[in-house]
Structure formats: structure tokens, C-alpha cells
Amino acid sequence: MARSSTTPPVLKLSLERVRAHWHRKQGLAEPLRMSVEEVVAATGWLRTLGGVDAYLAARARVPGLKRRQLDEAVEQSRLQVVPAVRGCIYVVPRPEVPLVLRIAEEQHRKKADREYEKAGIDPKELADVGEAVLKVLRKGPLSTDALRKALPEGTVRALGDKGKKVGISSTLPPALRHLEFEGKLERSQEGGRVDTERYLWRLPAKNPFTGAKVPAEPVERHARIAAIFFRQAGPTTLESFTTWAALSQREARAAMEKLPLVPVAVEGIEGELWVMEEELAVLREPVPTSESLAMLAFEDSYLAFHGGPALFTDPKHHARRVPVWGNTKGGTLGEVRFLFARPLLEGDRLVGFWEYDVDARAVVFGTFDKLAPKRRKAVEALAEDTAAFLRDDVGRAHSFSLDSDDTLRERAALVKAM
Template sequence: MHPNKLRAFWAARQGLLECDTHLSPETVLEQTGWARSVGGVGPYLTLFTRAGLTRPAIDRAVAQLQIHELPSARGCTYVVPRSDFALALRCSQGFGDAAEVQTAKKHLGVTDAELDRLGRNVLDALAGGALDPAALKDRLGDLVRNLGPEGKKRGVTTTLPLVLGSLQTAGEIRRQPIGGRLDQQRYAYARWADSPLPEFTLDAAAADVELARHFFRWSGPASLAHFQAFSGLGVKASKAAVAPLGLLPVSADSPLLALPEDLDALRAFVPPETPVYRLVASVDALLLLRRDLALLLDPADVPRVQQIGGLQDLPSHAIVDRGRLVGLWEYDPEREDIAWTSFVRPDAALRAEVERTAAMIREHLGDARSFSLDSPESRKPRIAALRAG
């Protein structure tokens, strides 16, 4: 199968060939996948590129719990639609915070009894309303133990984050963004009285199967290794998760697998003849579901991307055309515009899409950080390189 057709099918499955302005934030995430959240612009760009949604509508959806940032696959945080809250929480269990708890118990003298006591007191403290970590720590006093230099070396300074993480994955509390914005990492914690997890009937193995079904529906053809990287499961568990799906290879010699109905759709699919440019985040699902940039590049562009950052993750946001990676971009808040470079000859459609995205960022966001520690100052070398081509 020609790579152009496969890439365009991936883009279609990701909602990047048509911008459907009738879709709600919840529906976009149900159809195209959870939006990776690392304190950057990713969730906003995910919803803007696919449905033209801007910050006011997205923030309302967050406030109304139609979508929410939760610990999810392999313990990482994603913005998830309400219909998947319980699945995301179940798939987060055993990763991330659980590993930190085991480290603290093994190396820092933390006990289950200590964490259980602190957890009960956290829930009591939140009974009167949401609190940020500083206020929680003040309220809890000596119940929060400083883990000293050894804890700092292992990335766990006190016992409070251990308990907050465990209570989140258990669905007992939820972390809500202060100010309602998804592109920062300032949070308060609240009791989750109507958490969906107690009513969720799937055990861990069944949840893995459902996650695999979601993944291949969002991604289109992908390899077992792609699913394994997304889910955090081992080889044996990944094979068990996909076994009930009846996946079929795209061709006899391809590692890419697809749901049977997707294979029929792929064969009948006709890519657009003219470019369909989109400016997406560096953690967009088109890139992140596979983390295999070589599949999205023309062969001539592979050496260029290898030089600037390798073929797994990009150093800057991406410009794509019908699923093909054709350029990179950064927002320059000093000039209030986008610095960009393309691997193809720029045309009027590309310039228009750059300006459309820049206008949204100027009006609604003010910046487009890749992640929480990204800043205009740290971005200057990348901006200069992009302007230099």
C-alpha cells in the first residue's frame, strides 16, 4: 500500500482532514483519542484542529466535567471524555504513582499504615471543598512527612504526593486546574463524590482489551509494538489485550494490524488530491499513538528530522498535510506570530493555516507551550532556527 494513502487514512481517522465545527469536545476525544496533557497547549490544539474549538468552549467542557484531565494509560495524564473516565482510571492503576509508592516503601521507610492514615485525613480535609497542595499540607501538618535528601534524590520529597496520586487513580479525588486552564500545572484537589469508578465492572484484563479496542479505533493500522508503547503493557499482556479484537495485517509482510472493518475502509479510502494542512502539537495523537515518525515522513525528510531530534519525539510542534509530517513550528509571544519551516514549498493554503492557528493562539491562549517547563526564553533558539529555515 502506498505510504501516502496510509498516512492520509491515519489523518482521516484522527479527524485531521475535515474540521467539523459541530462536534463537542467530548465527542472529538471519543472519536480521535485522549489528548496528552503535560501542562502545554496540546489539548487545546487537539480540539481546535479537529473541530475549530477555542479556549472558552473547551474550558466550559472542563468545568462541566464533560472532559477531564486524569491519570490514564501507563499512568500518564490525558484529557479524557466523560464516557471514558472510569476506563482511563482503571488503566492508570499499577503505573506511575504506584511505582513511586513502591520506591518509597522500599527505600524511604514509608509504610502502608502511614499512607492509609494520611489518605483518610486528606479525604477529611477535602470534605469542606477543594484545596491546593500548599493548603492541604498546612491543614495536615505533621501527618505529611518530609522524606529528606534521599527522597529528593528519588524524586519523592514528601508523603503527600504519594497519597494524592493513589487517591486519584482510585477515583476518590480529582485534580482540577486552578483558573480552569489546561495549559498550566497549577491544581487544586477535590473529593469526587460521583466518581464513575465504583460502578465500573471491568477488571484490569478486560480494561486492557477495551483500551486496545479504543487504540486501534483511534489510530487505524498500527503495530503491536505501537500499542504496547501507548498502553505500557508488556508483550504478553499486549498480545492478550488485542487477541479478542480479530486484528488483521494490512498486508502479508506488514507489522501493521487493523480492525477488520478498518481494513475494508482503508482499501476503499481515496486520499484528498489537494493539501490539507494542520498545525498540531508535538504530542498530538497522530504522532503519539505510534511515536514512529519515520512512518509519517517522506524518505527524503528522514535525515533532517533525525538531525534535529530523532525519530521518536519532535523538539517542536508539527505541520502535517494529509498525515505527512511536512514542517515544524513554534509560537513567538514577543512577535505574536508563528515561526515555522516546511519541508515542502509553501503555498497559500499553508500560509493561511499558519495564520489561522496564530490568530487563535493570540486571541485565546497567549502562548503555545509544548509542556509545563517550556517558556518563551527557552524557546528562543528553536524560534531562531525555524526562522532561519
């Protein structure tokens, strides 16, 4: 962003051209010939919600991926499950972990210090609990409950009503969080699987900060995280970056000023989009139409990076009512940001939804428009492959830890009614 935000766009592009660029960068136009950790680094960290969608997001970009491939990458610390931007838990490439932990710690402390004061937690008390935790974990990984029981009596203090008011039950959770931010312990998945929110805490083979060069100044850290985001998502807007990174516009602009970002104009999108200068040459070249098909994960980066499904859907379908995640705004394809449905792509377009039918033990799908017979057969083949993966390899299809067979049935019914 060496240029001023008032500088005219250096390139004017159609939405179709930009969408094709996003699609190719995300490894959805054709498979990326990389290891799973390299794919995650190139296309975006995997959100973990205690369900199977981290596997689905990776498999959409690595066709034929087996569950064990992702689990092994985490078990071997080529990928790591860590708190990241917005306090959310992601699967992150190991080289990026030190930066990500510092960003997460910075955002965590904005409210944690106030909460600790209200709960009556003293920093020295957390340090003492932390030392006791590290001593116990020398014997091997433990869950939070097992760790609490293994600690000497009196180590952990219940915080009573003061703690309840800020959502902290005892001194153990904040002590674990601080140790994680310092790289002194790390999460491993109970059962060795990514699709869980039940963690074991273990001592790392090597502290990720050893030899790592993480900037001391927040603006420099923000610039590093901005570089990761714009290489995965660009061209995209300032708002998309602030939403993803949980930074203020002032913080985001300061970070972007340190990068070789240039503004481009895209028809149908108000305001500027920003892209790394190195990508301009690619954007000026024509790109072949992709005929790939993809069954994406819930909250897949391809849509989430750019404000939801609107830019990926034919405008004639924008008034269509769709399920919305949580209490977020919107209710139509044209306005919703967080879609509570699994997307079906034909080429770079969102053309429908899919879901796993737990009773039929099969994937069902529905499209906004009728597919040509040949394309429908191709989608049916993809559905069979995806169903086999969920049924025979993963063993379930829940999107998040509180998801259930009944909610899967509800979502499948909506898809079948299309």
C-alpha cells in the same frame, strides 16, 4: 487478533492509502461533527505538559475551537485530567476514566510498593492521611501546598533522606495519588485552565467508579485499552501499542488476542500492522486526496501513534537534521521518534514546521519544499488564525511547564531559517 500472528495479511495496502486512513480517522482530513469530548474519544487523549498544546491538538480537529470550550469540558467533568498510560497525565473522556485510572494504578504499583518500603511508608499511614484529606476537602478545593497547611499538625510526615532517595518528600503525595486512583478525589486546574500543572484537589460530584464495570483481570483491562488504541490509531504495529501503553509484548499480545484484530501488510513498513476487522471495508475503498492544512501540537497523536515523523515525510527529506525531545535517540526526520517541533501538515504529509514568534506576536512557518503561491497564501491564513488564537485567546504559546520565551525564540529561529 483472533487469527494467529503467523496468518498471512488479509489485505495489502500502500503507505499512501494507510496514511490517508490515519489522517481521516484523526479528524484532520475534514472536521468531525462532534462535541470536543467526542472528538477526544475518537482521535486520542490530549497529553498535558503544562503548556498550550492540548488546546492546539483539539483545535486542529475542531477548527475555530476556543480555549474556554476545552476548559469548560474539563470543569464540567465531560473530560477529566488524570494519570494514564506510562504515568503520563492526559485529558480523557469521562466514561473512560475508571478504566484509565485502573491501568495507571496497575503501572504505578509496579514500582511504588518497592519505593514505599524503602521510604518506610506503611499502607495504614497513607489511609489515615487520606481520611484527613477528604475531611478537609469538604470545605472546598485546595492546592497541594494549601492542603498540607490545612491538615491537622502531625498528619503528614516528612520522609527525610529515605524519601529523597526514591523521590517522595512526605506521605501526602502518595496519599493523594491513592485517593485519585480510588476516584475519591480529582484534579481541577488552577485558574480553570488546562495549560497548567498547578492542580487543585477537589471531591468529585460522583465517584467515577460508581456503576462502572472495570474488569478485575489485568488482561481484560489491557484488552479494553487496546480496543481504544487500535480504534484511534489502526492500522498500527504491536510495537506502537506497547510503546503507547507501556505494556510488555507478552501482555500486549494477550490483550490483542481478545480483540477482532486482523493483520494487514503496508508497503515500506516491516512486519504486520493490526486493524479492527470492522475497518477493512473502509480500507478497501478509495479515498479522495485531502487538501486540508493543519498546524499540529507538539507530540500530536497523528505522528506519535506511529513512531514519529518518518512515515509522514517524503523520504528525500529523511536525512534532514531536526530538534529532538529530551535525551531520546535520533536526529533526523527519518529516525527521530520524539520530535521537538510543531508539525505543519499539507494533506496527510508533514511538509514543515511552525512556531509562535513571541516578539513579532505572530506564527512563523517553514517548509521542506517551496509551496505553490496559492497554497502558501492558505498556510499564511492558517498561521494568522493560529497566532490570533494563541495571542488573544490563550495568551501564551509555551509547550510545557518549563518552556520559556527564550526557548520559543530558539525554535522560531530554526523555523525561520528553513
